[in-house]
Amino acid sequence: MRTDTGHVFKLTDYKPTDFVVERIDLTFELDPKATIVVSRVILHRREGVGTDVPLVLDGDELTLDSLLIDGMEIDASLYDATPDSLTIRELPESAPFEITVTTTLSPETNTKLMGLYRTSGVYCTQCESEGFRRITYFYDRPDVLTVYTVTIIAAKDDAKHLLSNGNFLGGGNYDEGRHFAAWFDPHPKPAYLFALVGGDLGLVEDTFTTMSGREVALKIYVEHGKEPRAAYAMDALKRSMKWDEDVYGREYDLDIFQIVAVSDFNMGAMENKGLNVFNDKYVLADPETAADADYANIEAIIAHEYFHNWTGNRITCRDWFQLCLKEGLTVYRDHAFSADQRSAPVKRIAEIRLLKAHQFPEDAGPLAHPVRPETYREINNFYTATVYEKGSEVVRMIRTILGVEDFRKGMDLYFERHDGDAATIEDFLACFAEASGRDLKQFALWYSQAGTPSVSVSSEWNETKKTFKVTLEQSLAPTPGQSRKALMHIPLAYGLILPDGTEFEGQPTGGEASDGVFHLTKRKQTFSFSNVPGRPVVSINRGFSAPVNIAMEQSPEDLAHISRHESDGVARWQALNDYATRHLVAASRLARDGRNLMPAGDLADVLIATAKDDTLEPAFRAQALALPAESDIAREIGSNIDPDAIHTAREAVLAEVARAGQEVFTTLAASAPKGAYSPDAAAAGQRALAGISMSYASIAEATAERAKAAFNAADNMTVLAQALQVLAHQFPGSDETREALETFRTRYADNPLVLDKWYSIQAMAPGAETCERVEELLASPVFDHTNPNRMRSLVGAFTAGNPTGFNRADGAGYRLLARQVVEIDGRNPQLAARLLTAMRSWRSLEPGRQEQARLALLSIRDAGKLSADVSDIVERMLA
Ligand code: ARG
Ligand code: ZN
Numbered sequence: 001m002r003t004d005t006g007h008v009f010k011l012t013d014y015k016p017t018d019f020v021v022e023r024i025d026l027t028f029e030l031d032p033k034a035t036i037v038v039s040r041v042i043l044h045r046r047e048g049v050g051t052d053v054p055l056v057l058d059g060d061e062l063t064l065d066s067l068l069i070d071g072m073e074i075d076a077s078l079y080d081a082t083p084d085s086l087t088i089r090e091l092p093e094s095a096p097f098e099i100t101v102t103t104t105l106s107p108e109t110n111t112k113l114m115g116l117y118r119t120s121g122v123y124c125t126q127c128e129s130e131g132f133r134r135i136t137y138f139y140d141r142p143d144v145l146t147v148y149t150v151t152i153i154a155a156k157d158d159a160k161h162l163l164s165n166g167n168f169l170g171g172g173n174y175d176e177g178r179h180f181a182a183w184f185d186p187h188p189k190p191a192y193l194f195a196l197v198g199g200d201l202g203l204v205e206d207t208f209t210t211m212s213g214r215e216v217a218l219k220i221y222v223e224h225g226k227e228p229r230a231a232y233a234m235d236a237l238k239r240s241m242k243w244d245e246d247v248y249g250r251e252y253d254l255d256i257f258q259i260v261a262v263s264d265f266n267m268g269a270m271e272n273k274g275l276n277v278f279n280d281k282y283v284l285a286d287p288e289t290a291a292d293a294d295y296a297n298i299e300a301i302i303a304h305e306y307f308h309n310w311t312g313n314r315i316t317c318r319d320w321f322q323l324c325l326k327e328g329l330t331v332y333r334d335h336a337f338s339a340d341q342r343s344a345p346v347k348r349i350a351e352i353r354l355l356k357a358h359q360f361p362e363d364a365g366p367l368a369h370p371v372r373p374e375t376y377r378e379i380n381n382f383y384t385a386t387v388y389e390k391g392s393e394v395v396r397m398i399r400t401i402l403g404v405e406d407f408r409k410g411m412d413l414y415f416e417r418h419d420g421d422a423a424t425i426e427d428f429l430a431c432f433a434e435a436s437g438r439d440l441k442q443f444a445l446w447y448s449q450a451g452t453p454s455v456s457v458s459s460e461w462n463e464t465k466k467t468f469k470v471t472l473e474q475s476l477a478p479t480p481g482q483s484r485k486a487l488m489h490i491p492l493a494y495g496l497i498l499p500d501g502t503e504f505e506g507q508p509t510g511g512e513a514s515d516g517v518f519h520l521t522k523r524k525q526t527f528s529f530s531n532v533p534g535r536p537v538v539s540i541n542r543g544f545s546a547p548v549n550i551a552m553e554q555s556p557e558d559l560a561h562i563s564r565h566e567s568d569g570v571a572r573w574q575a576l577n578d579y580a581t582r583h584l585v586a587a588s589r590l591a592r593d594g595r596n597l598m599p600a601g602d603l604a605d606v607l608i609a610t611a612k613d614d615t616l617e618p619a620f621r622a623q624a625l626a627l628p629a630e631s632d633i634a635r636e637i638g639s640n641i642d643p644d645a646i647h648t649a650r651e652a653v654l655a656e657v658a659r660a661g662q663e664v665f666t667t668l669a670a671s672a673p674k675g676a677y678s679p680d681a682a683a684a685g686q687r688a689l690a691g692i693s694m695s696y697a698s699i700a701e702a703t704a705e706r707a708k709a710a711f712n713a714a715d716n717m718t719v720l721a722q723a724l725q726v727l728a729h730q731f732p733g734s735d736e737t738r739e740a741l742e743t744f745r746t747r748y749a750d751n752p753l754v755l756d757k758w759y760s761i762q763a764m765a766p767g768a769e770t771c772e773r774v775e776e777l778l779a780s781p782v783f784d785h786t787n788p789n790r791m792r793s794l795v796g797a798f799t800a801g802n803p804t805g806f807n808r809a810d811g812a813g814y815r816l817l818a819r820q821v822v823e824i825d826g827r828n829p830q831l832a833a834r835l836l837t838a839m840r841s842w843r844s845l846e847p848g849r850q851e852q853a854r855l856a857l858l859s860i861r862d863a864g865k866l867s868a869d870v871s872d873i874v875e876r877m878l879a
Contacts, residue, residue: 119264122199132191159198195272271308328391345569587649619685668693756793770805799838811852829867
């Protein structure tokens, strides 16, 4: 295990390397237990660096087999090799020199899935962030860019396909049944973008002709027999390539673009130059095995990794503190892509839901950190919702502030000025400031201040003077390491909806407001409108223009007015969702105190009216009908949370809505598109509306029959999984549920990705008993503890997706997680640390559960030898 030095890395410590890398030649002789890596690197001493300064290269669990300088052995007194560094003294003053470093690796026993490892017989690499140093001693940092030549040698029957970054140079037979392939990547890149794959794989091929007429070979490699399931990914890839040309003028820059899907992968996917490696969950799809949400994820992630070619690869990060420079920006780009491919408002609603579900709690708890962190102990723990999702929201706000045209000018300038660079957030912001002439200094605080700002909104209508005033006040609570906060620039899109449903167009005084956006830059600002014909209703933070919490007292009548008249679909959903949230919070408080709940009549009326309104897209209606999740309600309540009370209240409201709308839901439940399955957004929207209606109808009927019939008749995974979920969550223990679970398990026993759904659905079944069921599944001999998807599908789904089960009052859920984390940490620290973050909101629980959670966290902290990954998380959570 990598030694946890406890070292804290600081943004302010940045310093360029002492030596400059000119090129690297790598040769791999692949073998499961003893892969030999020869790395020849040409370097020279950076100008001004004294001759007494040694070359210090990074390593991680490495042993040095041999070292040559300019082809010669050197005296052992001139270098030190430890598992995590190689130091070489007395190197030439200015002339370039070559070092030849040989290391031997055991891919088969590399269970961390970082560096070179083997999964289902395939050799593959994962180098971001610091995996390259597990392959050879090198400057493993993003600001060291160089050109790579890679030669791979392997036994033909062990690895038929030998792939690396860049263009194919050539290959052929070697000796004794072995062969080789050589690759050259002309684009200088940092080590984290290096990739190698060796294996016997199935291949799907296509081509793409770029805007300047070059033909690019597209290849997707999957396990044999799974080729037909890569068709949708290929289609998404071609659409992504076209979109980046159309929207940003960015063309692909190699002769070949390859994707390899592997089944053991710590994350979603990786943007290695010209050779993306994917978790197969985000490549493989067909109607029988993938649900609509899987198709949407595949489309988004294929696009995300492809878009990194410009935002990440051609322009990379100076250091890992700048991670959001590539991730936030690339998420922003993949969001825009999906919005263009699908329904933009429905896509935005899903983004808002995700941001609030994952990023807001992170920002409100012990793991809060700025979009650009200033310190870290383990960088792998910063691939977070804050860096990714909030990072994307920050870019989106730049667009809102600048407008579409100046935003594009800023992006063009960024591409032009920084192509080939390892850049910083300051570089990025300077491009937008220059392109637009706007001062973005105050705005830049979004990168350095953690926490979700709150904006309180109040308004004042003067009937006689016909004036309307909107007062906004911002605040930002302290977060770990940041006790005092500066005032932010918060762009809040708004609309004033008049009594007749039209929008008031006049401009306010009192602060900057343009194109329907209030620019809140002071603590408190009042925007005054005059000549307003009648009392308007304010719709604020339309489209979620800023990632903030809004505090506003709005009457049910006003919210209903917005949800009836808002021209903007997202704002309409926001009004509905706010209304539902407020009701559920109040109901949860009553349930907590053991009192009778108030009737949900008004809420039911609005929801049913929305369900019936066929002028609205089905996908939108489905989103409207999906009540805020238990975790959303908990987040709103904020402290002293009792998950059982929330569950009771939400179930009661669901039942009331279901009974009130039974007729509507019964009709809509049968409205799924007939005929051959198509994954397109319109058909998926119809299935979503039918699916949620089926669930309401089943709740109203209080029998499992409808869901079982849907399960039996299903001809695609979307309907099948939805039916299984209704059965397992609404009718646990029923014969129908038992039968369906058994049918599903036997039918998909040979399809791990589908079986993951079977585990997740069970893990998320509400109630205390689920904890025992999860233990039982974990203990089964067929359960694969080493596969990250499988672990996430059971342990991750239980801890992050089952508030009542995981937060069992006796603490059994926390103890289950603690045991798993310690056990997994011995093999795969990244996975262990990620699973542990499910406890990040533990301090907002009621005192009894808080104490149980604290004991579980202490048991991890005191478990003995922990990885840097897990100890960093556990210590921050307990701090
Ligand atoms: N850069 C990858 C992406 O496209 C993710 C890499 C995650 N790496 C890690 N060490 N967690 O988002
Ligand atoms: Zn990314």
